[in-house]
Amino acid sequence: MISTIQNLGIRSEHAYAAGFASIGLSVLSWAIDINVSHDKAQADRWGLYVGQWAPTFFALGVALKLEETTSSKK
Numbered sequence: 001m002i003s004t005i006q007n008l009g010i011r012s013e014h015a016y017a018a019g020f021a022s023i024g025l026s027v028l029s030w031a032i033d034i035n036v037s038h039d040k041a042q043a044d045r046w047g048l049y050v051g052q053w054a055p056t057f058f059a060l061g062v063a064l065k066l067e068e069t070t071s072s073k074k
Contacts, residue, residue, distance in 0.1 A: 002063045002064060002066075002067045003067060003071075005060075005064065006064060006067050006068070006071070010064065011064060011068065012061045012062070012064040012065035012068060013061075014061075015057050015058070015060040015061030015064055016057070016058065016061040018053075018057040019053075019054045019055075019056075019057035019058040019061065020054075022050055022051065022053040022054045022057060023051065023054050025050050026047050026048075026050040026051035026054070027047065029046045029047055029050050030043050030044065030046060030047030031043075033046045033047075
C-alpha cells in the first residue's frame with residue numbers, strides 16, 4: 001500500500017506537512033467553533049477530531065521515508 005501511495009507521487013515531506021497542517025487546523029477549528037457556537041464542549045470535540053489526524057500523517061510520513069530509502073538502495 002505504501003508503494004502505491006509513493007507511486008502516486010506522494011512523498012514523505014507531503015505527509016509531514018499534512019501532519020503539521022492538521023495541528024494548525026485543530027487549533028483553528030477549535031478557536032472558530034468556540035467563537036461561533038460559544039459551546040466549549042463542541043469546540044473541544046472539533047479540535048480533538050482534527051487533531052487526531054496528525055499522528056496518522058506523521059506515521060505515513062515515516063513509512064514513506066522508509067520506502068524512499070529502501071527503493072533508492074535497490
